[in-house]
Amino acid sequence: MAEVRDIGERVQGWRPPVWPGSAVLEGRHARLERLTVAHAEELDAAARATDAVWDYMPYGPFASSAAYGDWVAGMAAKPDPWFYAIRNLDTGRAEGVASWLRITPEAGSIEVGHILFSPALQRTRAATEAMFLMMAWVFEAGYRRYEWKCNAQNLASRRAAERFGFSYEGIFRQAAVIKGRNRDTAWFAAIDRDWPALRTAYQAWLNPSNFDAEGRQKQSLAALTRPVLVARDPLLTPA
Numbered sequence: 001m002a003e004v005r006d007i008g009e010r011v012q013g014w015r016p017p018v019w020p021g022s023a024v025l026e027g028r029h030a031r032l033e034r035l036t037v038a039h040a041e042e043l044d045a046a047a048r049a050t051d052a053v054w055d056y057m058p059y060g061p062f063a064s065s066a067a068y069g070d071w072v073a074g075m076a077a078k079p080d081p082w083f084y085a086i087r088n089l090d091t092g093r094a095e096g097v098a099s100w101l102r103i104t105p106e107a108g109s110i111e112v113g114h115i116l117f118s119p120a121l122q123r124t125r126a127a128t129e130a131m132f133l134m135m136a137w138v139f140e141a142g143y144r145r146y147e148w149k150c151n152a153q154n155l156a157s158r159r160a161a162e163r164f165g166f167s168y169e170g171i172f173r174q175a176a177v178i179k180g181r182n183r184d185t186a187w188f189a190a191i192d193r194d195w196p197a198l199r200t201a202y203q204a205w206l207n208p209s210n211f212d213a214e215g216r217q218k219q220s221l222a223a224l225t226r227p228v229l230v231a232r233d234p235l236l237t238p239a
Helices: 037-047 065-076 125-140 155-163 192-206 221-228
Strands: 024-026 030-034 082-088 093-104 109-117 145-151 167-178 181-191
Touching (some): 030 125, 037 093, 093 125, 145 155, 155 181, 181 192, 192 221
Parallel strands (some): 109 145
Antiparallel strands (some): 024 030, 030 082, 093 109
């Protein structure tokens, strides 16, 4: 009788998903537009409110608007990272960027990164909806795994990962040297089986009934996504 060995769950009917191709992803508060040089002036102005937005980026701050425009021109031409400009529909302005990267359809894996929310975009419904629109496209296109990675010292990004429904997976020590400094990388991910519950959580948070007349949330997204997390970041979890 042949030995039966457990070598992993069989993935039935697996087909690699498509490469990103949507020029626009649009919701009630945010519109994600494929990054072009036409966005550079607005984005540069929004980011110049504080150099702190560049602290954990492998590039920036830029010495001039022209230098930033050159960077945008270079990034806009790439298929990976696939960059979006985030337009806040509540102000009408392009106020941040985000991208998909390490796009690997054959593995069903894709990462979200290069996220820069200007001060004007931070803590807005547009910022959260932008992340929801990107996650929705990923899982509805058939990807199995959606990754979030950040500098392990970037506690704001680690908190955001959990809030957005990415489960903690660990720390890669001495993963890179960025701007002459060591970077340990914190890993988070959501997978396709998490998506139905995460979609419900985002939709509940974004529902207008979740906000009072002054725009204050009644229920936090973190509270809605927490039950979906299979592991929490130990640095953020109370003892």
